[in-house]
Amino acid sequence: MTDSDLDVAPEETPEDTAQEAAGEATEEPTSGEEAEQSEATAAPSRVDQLEQEGDIAADYLEELLDIADLDGDLDIDVDGDRAAVSIVGGDLSHLVGDKGKVLDALQELTRLAVYRETGERSRLMLDVAGYRAQRRVELEALAEETVAQVKADGSPVSLKPMSPFERKVVHDAVAAAGLTSESEGVEPRRFVVVLPE
Structure with missing residues (x-):
């Protein structure tokens, strides 16, 4: 049986190992590395x-x-x-x-x-x-009370008209409590309706 009959990998020589090491150092960046480099030079985050x-x-x-x-x-x-x-x-x-x-x-x-x-x-x-920060606390408390009322009664509850900021705070608090809400009406009389499950 000759060497050609067997699938034997040729022995590595020191020169081969040196070439591989040099090749690794000059290897092209992978696609992930390219993405990171392009993000660094791309538009601001x-x-x-x-x-x-x-x-x-x-x-x-x-x-x-x-x-x-x-x-x-x-x-x-x-x-x-x-x-x-x-x-x-x-x-x-x-x-x-x-x-x-x-x-x-x-x-x-x-x-x-x-x-x-x-x-x-x-x-x-x-x-x-601190007006908005205080208002956020008040609205989150209102949303909690309204969610409890809707869960107890099983019927939707409409709140008084609010600004877009106020409505967003209420929508977020209602969603966090596991219910849904929607806005109805036309500015400046747009209001939130909290819906039962």
């Missing part, structure tokens, strides 16, 4: 874009506070899938207005300022003096 929105909004709001001669500090954050900017300090209640109407208008103006700079619509959330 979503978090970077949201941080940029926050910076643009903060600049706009700083100018506005200066013009109005108001004291306030700005906090910038990324909250889930949107930039979040808060104005804190001093007496800022007039920037909130009745039921947050001035705050809603100020938020829309700030979103327009971001759009002017980036060319993209912004979902930025603005808070002044």
Whole structure:
């Protein structure tokens, strides 16, 4: 029987091993590595874009506070899938207005300022003096009470008209409790209906 009759791998020589090592060092990157490299050099990530929105909004709001001669500090954050900017300090209640109407208008103006700079619509959330944070707590409690009522009665419950921010908080809280809800009506009289299972 000859060597050609057997499937025997040829012995590796030191030269072969050296060539393999050199080949590994100069090997082309795998598709995963290429993806990582292209991401690093590609457009900014979503978090970077949201941080940029926050910076643009903060600049706009700083100018506005200066013009109005108001004291306030700005906090910038990324909250889930949107930039979040808060104005804190001093007496800022007039920037909130009745039921947050001035705050809603100020938020829309700030979103327009971001759009002017980036060319993209912004979902930025603005808070002044903790108004939205407090309102969120109140709405989550309302949603819990409403869910309990709907589960007990088995019939839908309609809530009073709310802003888009308020409706979203309620929808999220209702979903977290295992029920569904929907918005009905036309702005500014749009409201949430919590539905039974």
